[in-house]
Amino acid sequence: MSKQIGIVVLFWNDNQKTISCLQSIFKQKNINFSLILVDNNSNKIYSNKIFEWLKNNNKRIFTVNGKKKYNEETFVSNNVFYIKNKENYGCGLGHNPGYQFCIDNKFKYIARIDNDMIVPPLTISNLLNRMEKNTQIMAISPKIMYAQRPNLIWWRGAKIGLNLKLQRNFGSHYAKGHPDSEKFKGLINTDAVAGCASIMQTDQLKKVGLSDPDFFYGEEDVELSIRLKKGEDSLKVDLNEKIYHFVSHTVGKNWGKTIYYNYKYRLLLINKIGNTFDKIFDY
Numbered sequence: 001m002s003k004q005i006g007i008v009v010l011f012w013n014d015n016q017k018t019i020s021c022l023q024s025i026f027k028q029k030n031i032n033f034s035l036i037l038v039d040n041n042s043n044k045i046y047s048n049k050i051f052e053w054l055k056n057n058n059k060r061i062f063t064v065n066g067k068k069k070y071n072e073e074t075f076v077s078n079n080v081f082y083i084k085n086k087e088n089y090g091c092g093l094g095h096n097p098g099y100q101f102c103i104d105n106k107f108k109y110i111a112r113i114d115n116d117m118i119v120p121p122l123t124i125s126n127l128l129n130r131m132e133k134n135t136q137i138m139a140i141s142p143k144i145m146y147a148q149r150p151n152l153i154w155w156r157g158a159k160i161g162l163n164l165k166l167q168r169n170f171g172s173h174y175a176k177g178h179p180d181s182e183k184f185k186g187l188i189n190t191d192a193v194a195g196c197a198s199i200m201q202t203d204q205l206k207k208v209g210l211s212d213p214d215f216f217y218g219e220e221d222v223e224l225s226i227r228l229k230k231g232e233d234s235l236k237v238d239l240n241e242k243i244y245h246f247v248s249h250t251v252g253k254n255w256g257k258t259i260y261y262n263y264k265y266r267l268l269l270i271n272k273i274g275n276t277f278d279k280i281f282d283y
Helices: 016-026 044-056 090-104 123-133 202-208 220-228 255-273 276-282
Strands: 005-011 033-039 060-063 079-084 109-113 139-146 152-155 187-189 197-201 235-245
Touching: 005 016, 005 090, 005 123, 016 033, 016 044, 033 090, 044 060, 079 090, 090 109, 090 202, 109 123, 109 202, 123 139, 123 197, 123 235, 197 202, 202 220, 220 255
Parallel strands: 005 033, 005 109, 033 079, 060 079, 139 235
Antiparallel strands: 109 197, 139 152, 139 197, 187 235
């Protein structure tokens, strides 16, 4: 059970949100997990503050420098496996060293929790229970709420239509969020999981390949979901479970950069998974 799940958290030039995320992860109940902390080549001032917090909270840090496999007894919830990328690889390639570490060490499941998330104590355990009871689920996400406005839903599933060129977003809801209610409950199908908060079956990720390194920021989760999918019921959203997201924290308020990323990686996604008419029309 100690190697049931590896939780991969990627950060870049942030310590405050990252520490808040780690605090919530270490409060998880009813599971044994290992934390894989991936540093996207941050300035040392940020990583040093995170190390200080970890040590002050009695967490043991293993720096992964080429070594792929560790002894079974090192995989306990108070241990952290630290990986530093040589440069800022973005979301796609940035997560891959953490994913590969979990594959090499034979974790049954891999969770991606972005560093701008706050995870309630039973969320990961409850999502794992869903997957344990239904082995057809290849990947699952919880309902994602705005951290600043916790009664508003930010994401509750994705619909990928046949005309990718005409879709402004893949969310099956209003892009700016809407109030939660009792009708948004239960386990539902989705065309893609939310990369920022998701759990995958390790064997399936190993089979289909890691996150596409061409996606620096955005849409990498949709492309990966298409490959993870194994039948209509294999990608799920558990609307009974919530997680809280500081939306667009990494990009911040730089609207120009946000627009650039949105268009660039939507075009790339169309090139990867779109039909011929999508590609001709869009490009």
